[in-house]
Amino acid sequence: MSSAETVLSASGLVMRFGGITATNNVSLNLKRGARHALIGPNGAGKTTLINLLTGVLTPTEGRIELLGEDITKLAPHKRVTRGMVRTFQINQLFDSMTPLETLALVVSRHQGLSAQWWKPLGSDKRVVERAGELLAHFRLAEVAEQPVKQLAYGKRRLLEIAIALACEPRVLLLDEPVAGVPAGEREELLQTVAALPADVSVLLIEHDMDLVFSFADRMTVLVNGTLLTEGDPEQIANDPKVKEVYLGHGAAHV
Incomplete structure:
Protein backbone atom coordinates (compact mmCIF):
# COMPACT_ATOMS: atom_id res chain seq x y z
CA MET A 1 0.00 0.00 0.00
CA SER A 2 1.54 3.29 -1.07
CA SER A 3 1.97 6.05 1.49
CA ALA A 4 0.40 8.40 -1.05
CA GLU A 5 -2.74 6.27 -1.37
CA THR A 6 -6.01 8.18 -1.12
CA VAL A 7 -8.23 6.55 1.49
CA LEU A 8 -11.12 9.02 1.35
CA SER A 9 -12.08 10.94 -1.78
CA ALA A 10 -14.90 13.43 -2.27
CA SER A 11 -15.48 14.75 -5.78
CA GLY A 12 -17.71 17.67 -6.79
CA LEU A 13 -19.94 17.57 -3.72
CA VAL A 14 -22.99 19.79 -3.94
CA MET A 15 -25.64 20.01 -1.22
CA ARG A 16 -28.74 22.09 -1.81
CA PHE A 17 -31.47 22.78 0.71
CA GLY A 18 -34.23 24.26 -1.40
CA GLY A 19 -32.76 27.37 -2.95
CA ILE A 20 -29.72 27.40 -0.66
CA THR A 21 -26.46 25.80 -1.76
CA ALA A 22 -24.65 24.79 1.43
CA THR A 23 -21.82 22.95 -0.31
CA ASN A 24 -20.78 24.03 -3.78
CA ASN A 25 -18.63 21.67 -5.87
CA VAL A 26 -16.25 20.70 -3.04
CA SER A 27 -13.57 18.06 -3.58
CA LEU A 28 -11.29 16.63 -0.91
CA ASN A 29 -8.70 13.85 -0.88
CA LEU A 30 -7.46 12.34 2.36
CA LYS A 31 -4.21 10.41 2.07
CA ARG A 32 -3.25 7.34 4.07
CA GLY A 33 -1.84 8.43 7.44
CA ALA A 34 -2.78 12.07 6.79
CA ARG A 35 -3.16 14.74 9.39
CA HIS A 36 -5.57 16.95 7.47
CA ALA A 37 -7.45 19.93 8.91
CA LEU A 38 -10.70 21.40 7.60
CA ILE A 39 -11.07 25.04 8.62
CA GLY A 40 -13.21 28.02 7.81
CA PRO A 41 -15.28 30.71 9.51
CA ASN A 42 -18.71 30.00 10.96
CA GLY A 43 -21.16 29.22 8.18
CA ALA A 44 -18.41 28.04 5.84
CA GLY A 45 -20.09 24.66 5.28
CA LYS A 46 -17.75 22.49 7.37
CA THR A 47 -20.54 20.68 9.20
CA THR A 48 -22.48 20.07 6.00
CA LEU A 49 -19.38 18.61 4.35
CA ILE A 50 -18.72 16.30 7.31
CA ASN A 51 -22.36 15.22 7.30
CA LEU A 52 -21.99 14.34 3.63
CA LEU A 53 -18.79 12.37 4.22
CA THR A 54 -20.32 10.41 7.09
CA GLY A 55 -23.67 9.72 5.43
CA VAL A 56 -25.88 11.91 7.59
CA LEU A 57 -26.73 13.74 4.35
CA THR A 58 -26.83 12.45 0.77
CA PRO A 59 -25.30 14.92 -1.70
CA THR A 60 -27.39 16.56 -4.40
CA GLU A 61 -24.44 15.99 -6.71
CA GLY A 62 -21.01 14.40 -6.42
CA ARG A 63 -19.35 11.18 -5.32
CA ILE A 64 -17.63 9.88 -2.19
CA GLU A 65 -15.22 6.95 -2.13
CA LEU A 66 -13.76 5.18 0.89
CA LEU A 67 -10.81 2.88 0.18
CA GLY A 68 -11.78 2.91 -3.50
CA GLU A 69 -15.42 1.96 -2.87
CA ASP A 70 -18.34 4.23 -3.77
CA ILE A 71 -20.10 5.04 -0.47
CA THR A 72 -22.08 8.08 -1.67
CA LYS A 73 -25.42 6.58 -0.64
CA LEU A 74 -24.20 4.22 2.09
CA ALA A 75 -25.84 4.48 5.52
CA PRO A 76 -23.73 6.03 8.33
CA HIS A 77 -23.43 2.81 10.37
CA LYS A 78 -22.22 0.92 7.32
CA ARG A 79 -19.51 3.52 6.79
CA VAL A 80 -18.35 2.83 10.34
CA THR A 81 -18.03 -0.88 9.64
CA ARG A 82 -15.99 -0.02 6.53
CA GLY A 83 -13.55 2.04 8.55
CA MET A 84 -14.85 5.62 8.84
CA VAL A 85 -15.56 6.86 12.38
CA ARG A 86 -16.55 10.31 13.57
CA THR A 87 -16.23 11.41 17.18
CA PHE A 88 -19.28 13.64 16.81
CA GLN A 89 -21.45 10.57 16.13
CA ILE A 90 -20.77 9.36 19.66
CA ASN A 91 -22.87 12.16 21.02
CA GLN A 92 -23.40 10.86 24.53
CA LEU A 93 -21.70 8.59 27.00
CA PHE A 94 -23.30 6.21 29.45
CA ASP A 95 -22.94 8.22 32.66
CA SER A 96 -23.50 5.25 34.96
CA MET A 97 -20.82 3.12 33.28
CA THR A 98 -17.07 3.37 33.84
CA PRO A 99 -14.54 4.01 31.07
CA LEU A 100 -13.42 0.37 31.40
CA GLU A 101 -16.97 -0.93 31.00
CA THR A 102 -17.66 1.47 28.13
CA LEU A 103 -14.58 0.46 26.16
CA ALA A 104 -15.08 -3.24 26.90
CA LEU A 105 -18.57 -2.96 25.46
CA VAL A 106 -17.37 -1.21 22.30
CA VAL A 107 -14.45 -3.60 21.81
CA SER A 108 -16.76 -6.60 22.33
CA ARG A 109 -19.15 -5.33 19.71
CA HIS A 110 -16.36 -4.57 17.25
CA GLN A 111 -14.92 -8.06 17.70
CA GLY A 112 -18.30 -9.65 17.07
CA LEU A 113 -18.93 -10.51 20.70
CA SER A 114 -21.77 -8.06 21.29
CA ALA A 115 -24.17 -10.83 22.32
CA GLN A 116 -21.77 -11.64 25.15
CA TRP A 117 -20.99 -8.13 26.36
CA TRP A 118 -22.83 -8.72 29.62
CA LYS A 119 -20.46 -11.47 30.69
CA PRO A 120 -17.81 -10.60 33.31
CA LEU A 121 -15.07 -8.50 31.74
CA GLY A 122 -12.42 -11.08 32.54
CA SER A 123 -14.21 -13.75 30.53
CA ASP A 124 -12.54 -12.71 27.25
CA LYS A 125 -8.85 -11.91 27.38
CA ARG A 126 -8.85 -10.09 24.02
CA VAL A 127 -11.47 -7.62 25.20
CA VAL A 128 -9.68 -6.92 28.48
CA GLU A 129 -6.31 -6.44 26.78
CA ARG A 130 -7.63 -4.12 24.09
CA ALA A 131 -9.64 -2.06 26.60
CA GLY A 132 -6.54 -1.78 28.78
CA GLU A 133 -4.44 -0.60 25.84
CA LEU A 134 -6.97 2.11 25.03
CA LEU A 135 -7.23 3.23 28.65
CA ALA A 136 -3.45 3.60 28.83
CA HIS A 137 -3.10 5.33 25.46
CA PHE A 138 -5.81 7.86 26.24
CA ARG A 139 -4.64 8.55 29.78
CA LEU A 140 -7.74 7.08 31.34
CA ALA A 141 -6.18 4.26 33.39
CA GLU A 142 -6.37 6.21 36.65
CA VAL A 143 -10.11 6.84 36.18
CA ALA A 144 -10.91 3.48 34.56
CA GLU A 145 -13.35 2.44 37.26
CA GLN A 146 -14.98 5.78 38.01
CA PRO A 147 -18.50 6.41 36.71
CA VAL A 148 -18.35 8.53 33.57
CA LYS A 149 -20.58 11.16 35.18
CA GLN A 150 -17.76 11.89 37.64
CA LEU A 151 -15.10 12.48 34.99
CA ALA A 152 -13.67 15.89 34.20
CA TYR A 153 -14.84 17.17 30.83
CA GLY A 154 -11.42 16.71 29.25
CA LYS A 155 -11.43 13.06 30.29
CA ARG A 156 -14.88 12.62 28.76
CA ARG A 157 -13.56 13.98 25.47
CA LEU A 158 -10.62 11.58 25.68
CA LEU A 159 -13.05 8.71 26.26
CA GLU A 160 -15.04 9.70 23.17
CA ILE A 161 -11.89 9.52 21.04
CA ALA A 162 -10.92 6.23 22.69
CA ILE A 163 -14.32 4.81 21.76
CA ALA A 164 -13.73 5.90 18.15
CA LEU A 165 -10.32 4.18 18.12
CA ALA A 166 -11.88 1.04 19.60
CA CYS A 167 -13.74 0.72 16.29
CA GLU A 168 -10.32 0.46 14.58
CA PRO A 169 -10.98 3.15 11.97
CA ARG A 170 -8.99 3.67 8.81
CA VAL A 171 -10.36 7.22 8.67
CA LEU A 172 -11.10 9.24 11.82
CA LEU A 173 -13.04 12.50 11.69
CA LEU A 174 -12.36 14.59 14.80
CA ASP A 175 -15.05 17.22 15.23
CA GLU A 176 -13.67 20.04 17.41
CA PRO A 177 -12.04 17.78 20.03
CA VAL A 178 -11.04 20.63 22.35
CA ALA A 179 -14.34 22.52 22.20
CA GLY A 180 -15.50 23.35 25.70
CA VAL A 181 -12.46 21.80 27.37
CA PRO A 182 -11.11 23.99 30.21
CA ALA A 183 -7.62 25.43 29.74
CA GLY A 184 -6.18 23.26 32.49
CA GLU A 185 -7.26 20.07 30.73
CA ARG A 186 -6.38 21.00 27.16
CA GLU A 187 -2.70 20.04 27.13
CA GLU A 188 -3.40 16.40 27.93
CA LEU A 189 -5.98 16.26 25.16
CA LEU A 190 -3.69 17.98 22.65
CA GLN A 191 -0.84 15.56 23.42
CA THR A 192 -3.14 12.58 23.03
CA VAL A 193 -4.49 13.80 19.70
CA ALA A 194 -0.91 14.32 18.51
CA ALA A 195 -0.10 10.71 19.44
CA LEU A 196 -2.93 9.09 17.46
CA VAL A 212 -4.72 23.08 13.78
CA PHE A 213 -1.24 24.36 13.03
CA SER A 214 0.48 22.03 15.50
CA PHE A 215 -1.37 18.98 14.17
CA ALA A 216 -2.02 19.28 10.45
CA ASP A 217 0.31 18.57 7.55
CA ARG A 218 -2.41 19.51 5.06
CA MET A 219 -5.22 22.05 5.33
CA THR A 220 -8.42 22.76 3.42
CA VAL A 221 -10.17 26.11 3.80
CA LEU A 222 -13.90 26.44 3.15
CA VAL A 223 -15.75 29.73 2.75
CA ASN A 224 -19.46 30.06 1.99
CA GLY A 225 -19.69 26.38 1.07
CA THR A 226 -16.89 26.67 -1.48
CA LEU A 227 -13.29 25.47 -1.42
CA LEU A 228 -11.17 28.62 -0.99
CA THR A 229 -7.75 26.96 -1.02
CA GLU A 230 -5.74 23.96 0.13
CA GLY A 231 -2.10 23.50 1.04
CA ASP A 232 0.42 22.80 3.75
CA PRO A 233 0.33 24.91 6.95
CA GLU A 234 2.99 27.35 5.73
CA GLN A 235 1.11 27.99 2.49
CA ILE A 236 -2.16 28.53 4.36
CA ALA A 237 -0.57 30.84 6.93
CA ASN A 238 0.84 33.05 4.18
CA ASP A 239 -2.14 33.00 1.83
CA PRO A 240 -3.61 36.52 1.40
CA LYS A 241 -7.08 35.10 0.75
CA VAL A 242 -7.02 33.16 4.01
CA LYS A 243 -5.79 36.18 5.95
CA GLU A 244 -8.65 38.22 4.53
CA VAL A 245 -11.23 35.58 5.48
CA TYR A 246 -9.91 35.34 9.02
CA LEU A 247 -9.43 39.06 9.57
CA GLY A 248 -11.23 39.78 12.81
CA HIS A 249 -11.80 36.09 13.57
CA GLY A 250 -8.93 35.87 16.05
CA ALA A 251 -6.83 33.37 14.10
CA ALA A 252 -3.37 34.25 15.38
CA HIS A 253 -1.53 32.15 12.80
CA VAL A 254 -3.26 33.63 9.79
Missing part, protein backbone atom coordinates in the same frame (compact mmCIF):
# COMPACT_ATOMS: atom_id res chain seq x y z
CA PRO A 197 -1.82 5.97 15.51
CA ALA A 198 0.18 6.90 12.41
CA ASP A 199 -1.76 4.47 10.19
CA VAL A 200 -5.09 6.17 10.93
CA SER A 201 -5.92 8.98 8.50
CA VAL A 202 -7.31 11.92 10.47
CA LEU A 203 -9.53 14.75 9.27
CA LEU A 204 -9.68 17.42 11.97
CA ILE A 205 -12.47 20.00 12.05
CA GLU A 206 -11.41 22.72 14.44
CA HIS A 207 -11.59 26.45 15.22
CA ASP A 208 -8.58 26.38 17.55
CA MET A 209 -5.76 27.51 15.28
CA ASP A 210 -3.05 26.52 17.77
CA LEU A 211 -4.24 22.92 17.55
Whole structure:
Protein backbone atom coordinates (compact mmCIF):
# COMPACT_ATOMS: atom_id res chain seq x y z
CA MET A 1 0.00 0.00 0.00
CA SER A 2 1.54 3.29 -1.07
CA SER A 3 1.97 6.05 1.49
CA ALA A 4 0.40 8.40 -1.05
CA GLU A 5 -2.74 6.27 -1.37
CA THR A 6 -6.01 8.18 -1.12
CA VAL A 7 -8.23 6.55 1.49
CA LEU A 8 -11.12 9.02 1.35
CA SER A 9 -12.08 10.94 -1.78
CA ALA A 10 -14.90 13.43 -2.27
CA SER A 11 -15.48 14.75 -5.78
CA GLY A 12 -17.71 17.67 -6.79
CA LEU A 13 -19.94 17.57 -3.72
CA VAL A 14 -22.99 19.79 -3.94
CA MET A 15 -25.64 20.01 -1.22
CA ARG A 16 -28.74 22.09 -1.81
CA PHE A 17 -31.47 22.78 0.71
CA GLY A 18 -34.23 24.26 -1.40
CA GLY A 19 -32.76 27.37 -2.95
CA ILE A 20 -29.72 27.40 -0.66
CA THR A 21 -26.46 25.80 -1.76
CA ALA A 22 -24.65 24.79 1.43
CA THR A 23 -21.82 22.95 -0.31
CA ASN A 24 -20.78 24.03 -3.78
CA ASN A 25 -18.63 21.67 -5.87
CA VAL A 26 -16.25 20.70 -3.04
CA SER A 27 -13.57 18.06 -3.58
CA LEU A 28 -11.29 16.63 -0.91
CA ASN A 29 -8.70 13.85 -0.88
CA LEU A 30 -7.46 12.34 2.36
CA LYS A 31 -4.21 10.41 2.07
CA ARG A 32 -3.25 7.34 4.07
CA GLY A 33 -1.84 8.43 7.44
CA ALA A 34 -2.78 12.07 6.79
CA ARG A 35 -3.16 14.74 9.39
CA HIS A 36 -5.57 16.95 7.47
CA ALA A 37 -7.45 19.93 8.91
CA LEU A 38 -10.70 21.40 7.60
CA ILE A 39 -11.07 25.04 8.62
CA GLY A 40 -13.21 28.02 7.81
CA PRO A 41 -15.28 30.71 9.51
CA ASN A 42 -18.71 30.00 10.96
CA GLY A 43 -21.16 29.22 8.18
CA ALA A 44 -18.41 28.04 5.84
CA GLY A 45 -20.09 24.66 5.28
CA LYS A 46 -17.75 22.49 7.37
CA THR A 47 -20.54 20.68 9.20
CA THR A 48 -22.48 20.07 6.00
CA LEU A 49 -19.38 18.61 4.35
CA ILE A 50 -18.72 16.30 7.31
CA ASN A 51 -22.36 15.22 7.30
CA LEU A 52 -21.99 14.34 3.63
CA LEU A 53 -18.79 12.37 4.22
CA THR A 54 -20.32 10.41 7.09
CA GLY A 55 -23.67 9.72 5.43
CA VAL A 56 -25.88 11.91 7.59
CA LEU A 57 -26.73 13.74 4.35
CA THR A 58 -26.83 12.45 0.77
CA PRO A 59 -25.30 14.92 -1.70
CA THR A 60 -27.39 16.56 -4.40
CA GLU A 61 -24.44 15.99 -6.71
CA GLY A 62 -21.01 14.40 -6.42
CA ARG A 63 -19.35 11.18 -5.32
CA ILE A 64 -17.63 9.88 -2.19
CA GLU A 65 -15.22 6.95 -2.13
CA LEU A 66 -13.76 5.18 0.89
CA LEU A 67 -10.81 2.88 0.18
CA GLY A 68 -11.78 2.91 -3.50
CA GLU A 69 -15.42 1.96 -2.87
CA ASP A 70 -18.34 4.23 -3.77
CA ILE A 71 -20.10 5.04 -0.47
CA THR A 72 -22.08 8.08 -1.67
CA LYS A 73 -25.42 6.58 -0.64
CA LEU A 74 -24.20 4.22 2.09
CA ALA A 75 -25.84 4.48 5.52
CA PRO A 76 -23.73 6.03 8.33
CA HIS A 77 -23.43 2.81 10.37
CA LYS A 78 -22.22 0.92 7.32
CA ARG A 79 -19.51 3.52 6.79
CA VAL A 80 -18.35 2.83 10.34
CA THR A 81 -18.03 -0.88 9.64
CA ARG A 82 -15.99 -0.02 6.53
CA GLY A 83 -13.55 2.04 8.55
CA MET A 84 -14.85 5.62 8.84
CA VAL A 85 -15.56 6.86 12.38
CA ARG A 86 -16.55 10.31 13.57
CA THR A 87 -16.23 11.41 17.18
CA PHE A 88 -19.28 13.64 16.81
CA GLN A 89 -21.45 10.57 16.13
CA ILE A 90 -20.77 9.36 19.66
CA ASN A 91 -22.87 12.16 21.02
CA GLN A 92 -23.40 10.86 24.53
CA LEU A 93 -21.70 8.59 27.00
CA PHE A 94 -23.30 6.21 29.45
CA ASP A 95 -22.94 8.22 32.66
CA SER A 96 -23.50 5.25 34.96
CA MET A 97 -20.82 3.12 33.28
CA THR A 98 -17.07 3.37 33.84
CA PRO A 99 -14.54 4.01 31.07
CA LEU A 100 -13.42 0.37 31.40
CA GLU A 101 -16.97 -0.93 31.00
CA THR A 102 -17.66 1.47 28.13
CA LEU A 103 -14.58 0.46 26.16
CA ALA A 104 -15.08 -3.24 26.90
CA LEU A 105 -18.57 -2.96 25.46
CA VAL A 106 -17.37 -1.21 22.30
CA VAL A 107 -14.45 -3.60 21.81
CA SER A 108 -16.76 -6.60 22.33
CA ARG A 109 -19.15 -5.33 19.71
CA HIS A 110 -16.36 -4.57 17.25
CA GLN A 111 -14.92 -8.06 17.70
CA GLY A 112 -18.30 -9.65 17.07
CA LEU A 113 -18.93 -10.51 20.70
CA SER A 114 -21.77 -8.06 21.29
CA ALA A 115 -24.17 -10.83 22.32
CA GLN A 116 -21.77 -11.64 25.15
CA TRP A 117 -20.99 -8.13 26.36
CA TRP A 118 -22.83 -8.72 29.62
CA LYS A 119 -20.46 -11.47 30.69
CA PRO A 120 -17.81 -10.60 33.31
CA LEU A 121 -15.07 -8.50 31.74
CA GLY A 122 -12.42 -11.08 32.54
CA SER A 123 -14.21 -13.75 30.53
CA ASP A 124 -12.54 -12.71 27.25
CA LYS A 125 -8.85 -11.91 27.38
CA ARG A 126 -8.85 -10.09 24.02
CA VAL A 127 -11.47 -7.62 25.20
CA VAL A 128 -9.68 -6.92 28.48
CA GLU A 129 -6.31 -6.44 26.78
CA ARG A 130 -7.63 -4.12 24.09
CA ALA A 131 -9.64 -2.06 26.60
CA GLY A 132 -6.54 -1.78 28.78
CA GLU A 133 -4.44 -0.60 25.84
CA LEU A 134 -6.97 2.11 25.03
CA LEU A 135 -7.23 3.23 28.65
CA ALA A 136 -3.45 3.60 28.83
CA HIS A 137 -3.10 5.33 25.46
CA PHE A 138 -5.81 7.86 26.24
CA ARG A 139 -4.64 8.55 29.78
CA LEU A 140 -7.74 7.08 31.34
CA ALA A 141 -6.18 4.26 33.39
CA GLU A 142 -6.37 6.21 36.65
CA VAL A 143 -10.11 6.84 36.18
CA ALA A 144 -10.91 3.48 34.56
CA GLU A 145 -13.35 2.44 37.26
CA GLN A 146 -14.98 5.78 38.01
CA PRO A 147 -18.50 6.41 36.71
CA VAL A 148 -18.35 8.53 33.57
CA LYS A 149 -20.58 11.16 35.18
CA GLN A 150 -17.76 11.89 37.64
CA LEU A 151 -15.10 12.48 34.99
CA ALA A 152 -13.67 15.89 34.20
CA TYR A 153 -14.84 17.17 30.83
CA GLY A 154 -11.42 16.71 29.25
CA LYS A 155 -11.43 13.06 30.29
CA ARG A 156 -14.88 12.62 28.76
CA ARG A 157 -13.56 13.98 25.47
CA LEU A 158 -10.62 11.58 25.68
CA LEU A 159 -13.05 8.71 26.26
CA GLU A 160 -15.04 9.70 23.17
CA ILE A 161 -11.89 9.52 21.04
CA ALA A 162 -10.92 6.23 22.69
CA ILE A 163 -14.32 4.81 21.76
CA ALA A 164 -13.73 5.90 18.15
CA LEU A 165 -10.32 4.18 18.12
CA ALA A 166 -11.88 1.04 19.60
CA CYS A 167 -13.74 0.72 16.29
CA GLU A 168 -10.32 0.46 14.58
CA PRO A 169 -10.98 3.15 11.97
CA ARG A 170 -8.99 3.67 8.81
CA VAL A 171 -10.36 7.22 8.67
CA LEU A 172 -11.10 9.24 11.82
CA LEU A 173 -13.04 12.50 11.69
CA LEU A 174 -12.36 14.59 14.80
CA ASP A 175 -15.05 17.22 15.23
CA GLU A 176 -13.67 20.04 17.41
CA PRO A 177 -12.04 17.78 20.03
CA VAL A 178 -11.04 20.63 22.35
CA ALA A 179 -14.34 22.52 22.20
CA GLY A 180 -15.50 23.35 25.70
CA VAL A 181 -12.46 21.80 27.37
CA PRO A 182 -11.11 23.99 30.21
CA ALA A 183 -7.62 25.43 29.74
CA GLY A 184 -6.18 23.26 32.49
CA GLU A 185 -7.26 20.07 30.73
CA ARG A 186 -6.38 21.00 27.16
CA GLU A 187 -2.70 20.04 27.13
CA GLU A 188 -3.40 16.40 27.93
CA LEU A 189 -5.98 16.26 25.16
CA LEU A 190 -3.69 17.98 22.65
CA GLN A 191 -0.84 15.56 23.42
CA THR A 192 -3.14 12.58 23.03
CA VAL A 193 -4.49 13.80 19.70
CA ALA A 194 -0.91 14.32 18.51
CA ALA A 195 -0.10 10.71 19.44
CA LEU A 196 -2.93 9.09 17.46
CA PRO A 197 -1.82 5.97 15.51
CA ALA A 198 0.18 6.90 12.41
CA ASP A 199 -1.76 4.47 10.19
CA VAL A 200 -5.09 6.17 10.93
CA SER A 201 -5.92 8.98 8.50
CA VAL A 202 -7.31 11.92 10.47
CA LEU A 203 -9.53 14.75 9.27
CA LEU A 204 -9.68 17.42 11.97
CA ILE A 205 -12.47 20.00 12.05
CA GLU A 206 -11.41 22.72 14.44
CA HIS A 207 -11.59 26.45 15.22
CA ASP A 208 -8.58 26.38 17.55
CA MET A 209 -5.76 27.51 15.28
CA ASP A 210 -3.05 26.52 17.77
CA LEU A 211 -4.24 22.92 17.55
CA VAL A 212 -4.72 23.08 13.78
CA PHE A 213 -1.24 24.36 13.03
CA SER A 214 0.48 22.03 15.50
CA PHE A 215 -1.37 18.98 14.17
CA ALA A 216 -2.02 19.28 10.45
CA ASP A 217 0.31 18.57 7.55
CA ARG A 218 -2.41 19.51 5.06
CA MET A 219 -5.22 22.05 5.33
CA THR A 220 -8.42 22.76 3.42
CA VAL A 221 -10.17 26.11 3.80
CA LEU A 222 -13.90 26.44 3.15
CA VAL A 223 -15.75 29.73 2.75
CA ASN A 224 -19.46 30.06 1.99
CA GLY A 225 -19.69 26.38 1.07
CA THR A 226 -16.89 26.67 -1.48
CA LEU A 227 -13.29 25.47 -1.42
CA LEU A 228 -11.17 28.62 -0.99
CA THR A 229 -7.75 26.96 -1.02
CA GLU A 230 -5.74 23.96 0.13
CA GLY A 231 -2.10 23.50 1.04
CA ASP A 232 0.42 22.80 3.75
CA PRO A 233 0.33 24.91 6.95
CA GLU A 234 2.99 27.35 5.73
CA GLN A 235 1.11 27.99 2.49
CA ILE A 236 -2.16 28.53 4.36
CA ALA A 237 -0.57 30.84 6.93
CA ASN A 238 0.84 33.05 4.18
CA ASP A 239 -2.14 33.00 1.83
CA PRO A 240 -3.61 36.52 1.40
CA LYS A 241 -7.08 35.10 0.75
CA VAL A 242 -7.02 33.16 4.01
CA LYS A 243 -5.79 36.18 5.95
CA GLU A 244 -8.65 38.22 4.53
CA VAL A 245 -11.23 35.58 5.48
CA TYR A 246 -9.91 35.34 9.02
CA LEU A 247 -9.43 39.06 9.57
CA GLY A 248 -11.23 39.78 12.81
CA HIS A 249 -11.80 36.09 13.57
CA GLY A 250 -8.93 35.87 16.05
CA ALA A 251 -6.83 33.37 14.10
CA ALA A 252 -3.37 34.25 15.38
CA HIS A 253 -1.53 32.15 12.80
CA VAL A 254 -3.26 33.63 9.79
